[in-house]
Structure formats: structure tokens, C-alpha cells
Amino acid sequence: MPEIARPVDVDELARIIATAAAEGRALEIMGAGSKRAVGRPIAADAIVSTQNLRGVTLYEPAELVISAYAGTPLQTIETELAKHNQRLAFEPIDLGPMLGGEAGVATIGGVFATNLSGARRILSGGARDHILGVRAINGRGEAFKSGGRVMKNVTGYDLSRGLVGSWGTLAVLTEITMKAMPNAEEVRTLVIAGLPDEIAIELMCAAMGTPYEVSGTVHLQKELAERLENERLRGAASAITALRIENLSPSVAYRIAQLKRRFSAYGETAELDHHESIAFWRELQRLSFLTPSRDPVWRISTRPTTANRVVQAIAGYMECRAAYDWSGGLIWLEVPHSADAGAAEIRRVIATLGGHATLIRARPEVRASVEVFQPLEAGPWRLTAGLKAAFDPANVLNPGRMYAEL
Amino acid sequence: MGVIPLIKAEPGIVARREQIVAALRRIVNPEAVIADEVGRRAFETDALTAYRRLPLAVVLPGTTEEVSEVLSFCQRNGIKVVARGAGTSLCGGALPAEDAVVLGLSRMNKVLEVDTDNRFARVEAGITNLAISEAVARHGFFYAPDPSSQLACTLGGNIAMNSGGAHCLKYGVTTNNVLGLTMVLMNGEVVELGGPFVEQPGYDLLGLVVGSEGQLGVVTEATVRILKKAEAARPMLIGFDQSADAGACVAGIIGAGVIPVAIEFMDKPAIHVCDDFAHAGYPRDVEAMLIVEVEGSDEENEASLERIAAIARAHGARHVKVAESAEESAAIWKGRKSAFGAMGHISDYLCMDGTIPLGALPEVLTRIGEICARYGFRVANIFHAGDGNLHPLILYDANNPEELEKAEACGAEILKLCVEVGGCLTGEHGVGIEKRELMPYQFDDIDLVQQMRLKEVFDPDWLLNPGKVFPLRLRNAA
Numbered sequence: 065m066p067e068i069a070r071p072v073d074v075d076e077l078a079r080i081i082a083t084a085a086a087e088g089r090a091l092e093i094m095g096a097g098s099k100r101a102v103g104r105p106i107a108a109d110a111i112v113s114t115q116n117l118r119g120v121t122l123y124e125p126a127e128l129v130i131s132a133y134a135g136t137p138l139q140t141i142e143t144e145l146a147k148h149n150q151r152l153a154f155e156p157i158d159l160g161p162m163l164g165g166e167a168g169v170a171t172i173g174g175v176f177a178t179n180l181s182g183a184r185r186i187l188s189g190g191a192r193d194h195i196l197g198v199r200a201i202n203g204r205g206e207a208f209k210s211g212g213r214v215m216k217n218v219t220g221y222d223l224s225r226g227l228v229g230s231w232g233t234l235a236v237l238t239e240i241t242m243k244a245m246p247n248a249e250e251v252r253t254l255v256i257a258g259l260p261d262e263i264a265i266e267l268m269c270a271a272m273g274t275p276y277e278v279s280g281t282v283h284l285q286k287e288l289a290e291r292l293e294n295e296r297l298r299g300a301a302s303a304i305t306a307l308r309i310e311n312l313s314p315s316v317a318y319r320i321a322q323l324k325r326r327f328s329a330y331g332e333t334a335e336l337d338h339h340e341s342i343a344f345w346r347e348l349q350r351l352s353f354l355t356p357s358r359d360p361v362w363r364i365s366t367r368p369t370t371a372n373r374v375v376q377a378i379a380g381y382m383e384c385r386a387a388y389d390w391s392g393g394l395i396w397l398e399v400p401h402s403a404d405a406g407a408a409e410i411r412r413v414i415a416t417l418g419g420h421a422t423l424i425r426a427r428p429e430v431r432a433s434v435e436v437f438q439p440l441e442a443g444p445w446r447l448t449a450g451l452k453a454a455f456d457p458a459n460v461l462n463p464g465r466m467y468a469e470l
Numbered sequence: 471m472g473v474i475p476l477i478k479a480e481p482g483i484v485a486r487r488e489q490i491v492a493a494l495r496r497i498v499n500p501e502a503v504i505a506d507e508v509g510r511r512a513f514e515t516d517a518l519t520a521y522r523r524l525p526l527a528v529v530l531p532g533t534t535e536e537v538s539e540v541l542s543f544c545q546r547n548g549i550k551v552v553a554r555g556a557g558t559s560l561c562g563g564a565l566p567a568e569d570a571v572v573l574g575l576s577r578m579n580k581v582l583e584v585d586t587d588n589r590f591a592r593v594e595a596g597i598t599n600l601a602i603s604e605a606v607a608r609h610g611f612f613y614a615p616d617p618s619s620q621l622a623c624t625l626g627g628n629i630a631m632n633s634g635g636a637h638c639l640k641y642g643v644t645t646n647n648v649l650g651l652t653m654v655l656m657n658g659e660v661v662e663l664g665g666p667f668v669e670q671p672g673y674d675l676l677g678l679v680v681g682s683e684g685q686l687g688v689v690t691e692a693t694v695r696i697l698k699k700a701e702a703a704r705p706m707l708i709g710f711d712q713s714a715d716a717g718a719c720v721a722g723i724i725g726a727g728v729i730p731v732a733i734e735f736m737d738k739p740a741i742h743v744c745d746d747f748a749h750a751g752y753p754r755d756v757e758a759m760l761i762v763e764v765e766g767s768d769e770e771n772e773a774s775l776e777r778i779a780a781i782a783r784a785h786g787a788r789h790v791k792v793a794e795s796a797e798e799s800a801a802i803w804k805g806r807k808s809a810f811g812a813m814g815h816i817s818d819y820l821c822m823d824g825t826i827p828l829g830a831l832p833e834v835l836t837r838i839g840e841i842c843a844r845y846g847f848r849v850a851n852i853f854h855a856g857d858g859n860l861h862p863l864i865l866y867d868a869n870n871p872e873e874l875e876k877a878e879a880c881g882a883e884i885l886k887l888c889v890e891v892g893g894c895l896t897g898e899h900g901v902g903i904e905k906r907e908l909m910p911y912q913f914d915d916i917d918l919v920q921q922m923r924l925k926e927v928f929d930p931d932w933l934l935n936p937g938k939v940f941p942l943r944l945r946n947a948a
Contacts, residue, residue, distance in 0.1 A: 124827065126720075126828060127828045127829065128724060189642060202920060210917065214857070214892070215639075215825070215856075215857035217896075218632045218681050220909065220912075220917075221925075223678070225674055225677030226674055226677055226924070228674060229673070230673055272698075273589070275610075312770075312777075314769070314770065315770045365668060365669050367588045368587065368588055369587050437671065438672065444662070444675060447927060451927055455920070
């Protein structure tokens, strides 16, 4: 493995990239590397980490804004926010443990570069919705900025949002300004055990169709629910469906009561109180239900009401275990090892039923041989290639990580 | 006349006007092409009415295919195109040019699909913002972004400008509520981005297109997120003797962990003009007023407003009044939403749109007062306080040509002030022609050049909505 360069300031990072561009060398870009095992393996001449660019540079709790260098650990930011009873509302998920690494090492740059948002996305939006501004270095080694530090800003094109989820292939984020949100005064969770997937999805969609601002709708099939750390839920030995309410305390009580009343026909509900709820949703944020296994995992986006059919169709080809987030709009699917991790069948099902699929966990040889990210239609593909060339014309940054040709 | 330079029309294109019109009439339904001068006159300006240019021709397409045919023809012939919704842009974002074809999307206003289970609606881009909410209202749903012009403005225009509104503190702006687009590129290619899914695959092309001011492609359809309406909404009015107290109160509310659905600020001149116009029941003897709105059940709202009232009193509020009926609530919002119209009844005005960090509010209001006094203008300030978006209205006399120039100079100073305190030139109206030459106050050349490289991916010949967003100096250098 090549040595890892950890530049200590933005100028040094820019010089490294400019030099690589001039010499035609490829760089693997990472933060802490907790998500290195996602994407196509990169044949890089050198590795550059942003880990030594760290520190919170601005935090105005009353303005709900925080800025930090890209290498700042997410944990540092969360600790800082917690001092003022705030949080990142998009609930970033931690891929570390399910990929065989540690929990809690991710950097804030990595969080935004991968746009991996958690259960609350369904109510509050994802990482891409919480970006306010960035400083970054493109593949020419030029430092540029976009956006700013205020909540509402349409000055010029929205390059910040374009960089979120680009997996370090367009530019290296060096500083990020994002929205902070207050912690909810109270959190409670309703859990119903034993629902078949189809009924659970119906319930979750109905819950999102209420005015109660449900902030999490998750359904785990039995095999995955049995891996939960929460003993009460694991002990149910059945599928579980969870609905979360977060708000001022009087509202939580009212809304939970309303949900129970409306959905009593779905079966008996258990309730997780404030502390148990916080622990449970943290556990989901770490994807604990995928951690004990090393089998390949796909992340599939589809319409909630087709999610069950997607899983059923795939189950016709291979044994699989599913967890549904975002009412079914997001499926975590664990499948058996095979040469392509089921890519051919899964993508065929998706093509029929609508959606897209990304391979999140698989052996390197599998990731090298299949399309890890969803292949694009001709139009978006041409724009994608154009975008790569507009930011990184010499193909220096994470070449091949998302698509073999780029 | 204003002082913003406009790019010169290409005489070669203007000279071929008759042939171009004839060709367009072969491509689309001939009745969809407006060529006579009176007809074109209706499209010569937008809501930045000081700037007018008679377009070469106007096409009102009815389908994505027609849009594609027109764009493809224009690209082959080197003809510029300005896409237009309702023409409500306050920054000249839809200003045409003598050598440009205006593509008016207003006929494409259909609702194509409503899916409440999956919480999306698919509509044509010429639909008005409010019509989307109306189309889903019978299911108890709504489309969240609510610019003041929502009765007239189109979704396509909202997408171009990434429009906000009073309620985006809670629900976000256009970019947070659009899931997918059908877009036609300048070469006629039809591209689908995103869809009825929470996330889209690959790069966030959707995020790049929203807010690109109609310069990357012409959006013809969109899939938008729709949300279930709250059980009830209830506003309250809070009056202060000093605007600094109002600013501190907003910080206090947010700091206490309460995020209302809207927090709107008005200074005394704005309060009086809006109250005179709408009889909104505003307190007239205060220096600054907040409209704070919460949503939930009646009991929930009662509890939330009580908390907010307590915070307000702790910050020296002199007047605290909760709306006691649906009529009172409606009057409160009528006053705010008609602010621009009400102001128009008493004077011509320029509406600025900077955003500032909330903490800078007292300083910025003081300095805006000083700047306007120096130019001899009165000013009224309206502020989306929750998100820092400030709308100073500079009152001037449009019949006096010198006054517009002075008002523009005054506005430019205010926007530079917004940038100086850590904010930006425009929070929700867009750059258009109006703020194009101010961009270097916020961005270095390299920042703008990186944006221009993006433009060239979509429209390498720079034919779409030309002369907007980027300083002319840079475009000429590129």
C-alpha cells in the first residue's frame, strides 16, 4: 500500500494535487478511511488524507450554523453541538462497523462526500440538504469556495450540493459549513412486532401521511431484528416496525397517542421511552443489524410502495434479508456471496420496478468486477462525465471509484 | 434608465428574424409562435421592470418534444434562448434580448400524477406554485416552498431560482423539495434527473440544476415532494421598541430549541405600510415586529406559543398578541404577503434580497438606514428572520431617471454590506442581471470560473439565458 500523505494545511493539499495533475498521477482521497471499502477499488499512486485538516472554525448556535475543516471527526462536531443541545438533523449513518472497522471514526468531510443520511432523512432531509457552503480543491489543485454560512443563499450555482455525494471524485472538500438543529425535547418510539413486509410498509406510508411529523419509519425482517443490541426488541424474535416521534414533550405525548389510536388495527404496540429511543436509533445509525455478517449488502432506493415487490422479486433469485428505512424508500439488502453479489438479478429487478442500487459491502474482487454504483442512462451519464472533466480534467481524484471510466 | 450594462444583440441574428420565425412555425404549432410586436411586447421585461428588451420571437410550447425541437433548432443556428415562466423575477432573471427567442412555459401547466402514499406529485413546469398545493389539497397535502408571488410564479421559475418563502425555516427551499426533473438541454436532448425516490443515483445533478437560473437547460416537468398539512397553524405578533431586541428574541427562540414554521420581521415603516393596506392588526407604535407561526393541534400550538411568548417577554417585548381566530391569522399573513404590493401603492421601490447572519441584524439595520439616508431614500425592511434573508425596500421615484441610478447604487452598497458581515448577495431572488456585476464582492474569480465550467458542460455555446449570473468581464475572458 502506498504511503498516506496527511497535509497539514490547505496550501499543502493544493500543491499535492496540482503536482499529481501535472505528473499524471492518481490520488486516492480519504478522511479517516472508514468507508474505503465502498466503491470500486482504486489504483492510486498515492493516498491523501484530510485528517490533519481539523478543527471547528465557526459555531453560532443561535444561527444554527457550524463550520469545520473536512478532517474534523464527526464525533468532535457532535460533541460540540451537544454542548448547546444541538445535532446534525440528517443523522449520518456510520458504515465503520458493518464494514469491519471501528465505529465513530468518520470525518465530517467523509460524511458529506458520501451523503449517507440516516432515518431522519425522511422528515428532515439528507446531508445534501444540510450543506450551506464548502471550500474545496479541484483536480487542478485550485482552491475554490461555494455557498456561504447563511441559511438561504442562491448566489451563483450550487456547487456545494453538487460535491455532496461525489465520493471525492470531483474535488477534495477542505472546509464545510452546515446546518445544526436543536435536539428534540423528547423522543419516543412505537414498535409493532411481527408485521409482514407489505403490511409494515403500508403502516409506515400511512404514518408519513399523518400530520404528526414522524421522524423515522423502519422495518426490520426477523433475521435482522434478531441481531439488534436492544434486548427487548431482539427478544421479540420477530420482525419489528418502528415509528419515531420527536418534539416538545406535550406534543410527543399527544402524537404518540394519536398514532396508537389510528393504527391500533395493526397490532399491539410497544413503546420505547426517551432514553431507550435514543439508544435504539443510534444503533440503527451504526447499522448494527448488518454488522455481525460479512455477506454482501446492497442499498436500494425505490418507491416505498414498490419496496416489498423489489425484495420479493430478488428473493426469487437468491436468499436475502431486508431492512426497510424511509418507509421502504431505502432497502438494506443482505445477499449471499457470489461472483457478482447478485448484481445482474438485482439490477434487472430494479430496471423493471424503478429505483437504483449501490453495492455497499462486498469483497474487493467483486467490487472490481461489477458496477458498484447504479449505471446511468445516456443523458445523465454524459453530464456526469462532463462534470468530472469540469472539476478534475486530468482524472487525478479517486479515479474509477464510482465508475470505471471516470 | 438603470446602469446595468446589457449585452449587445447580434445584428446577423436580428436581421434573420423573419426566416427564424418562419422556421419556428414549421417546428411547432404555428399559433404557438408570437411574432408581432404587440405580442412580443408582453414579454419584454419581468418584475425588474426598469430593464426591457423586445425579444426576437416568443414560442409557447405545449410539450417537451416541442421544447426539444425549438432548442435543437436554435442551437444549430446559434440563436439564444431565454426560458420564462410567469415573468415574476425581481432580478431580471427572465429579461429577454433582441437576438433571443423567449420560450414561455406557461401553457405547460398540467398535473401529471399525484401519489400520496409515496408523497410526490409530478407536474409540468409551467404550473403555478400555488396550483400544486391546490391540486393535492383535497388529500390534505401541500407543496411547501411558498414564495410571496406563489399565485403567479411557476414551478419552473422556482426551480431556476431555487425560490424560498416565508415557511422555509421549517420546510426548506425549492432544492429540498424537488425529487426529479425532465430537462431539455440546449442541443435538444431530453434528460431525466432523479425521480420519485428520496435519493438520486450518482452525482447530485438535480442539486446543480436547481438554482442555475435557467442557464443549464429548460425544465419541462418536475417531481416534487408533497407533505401532509399540519392540523392547524397559528401565528402571533410580537412588538419591540428596538430591532436589536427582536433579533435577540429570534436567537432566543431558536436557542431554546423551538423551531417555528416561520419567523418574519418587519421594521416600523414596513409595519405601517402593510397594516394600512391589509388592516392586519399590527401594532403601530413599535419599532420592530415579529410574526411567529407554529403548527400542530390547537393544544400543541397553545403550548408552543406560550413558550415563545415567555421568551419574547424576557427579551423586552412590549406587545404580544396571539391570533384568536382564523380571520385574524389570515389578516396577519395577508399583511406580510402583500408587503411588496402594498409598498407599490405608495411608491416605486427596489427590493433587495441579501442574507445576513442573524447576529449582525442590529448593525446591518442601522447601517442600511445610514446608507439610505445618505442617498436621500426612505427604506422599509422585511426580514425572514429565522434564516437571515433580508428584504430592504428602497423607495424612489421611477419617473425621475436619476433616482433609479441612485437607488441601484444604494442597493449595491446594501448588498456589499451583507457580504461584508458574512452574508450573501441574494437569498432567494437570484442573481439575474441585477447582481451579476456584484458577484466579485462575494466570489473570487476562481470560484466563478468553476461555476462557468459547469455551465459549459450543459451549454457549451452559452446560448441559454445569456448575460445573467456571471460578470460580463469574466464571460468575455472565458
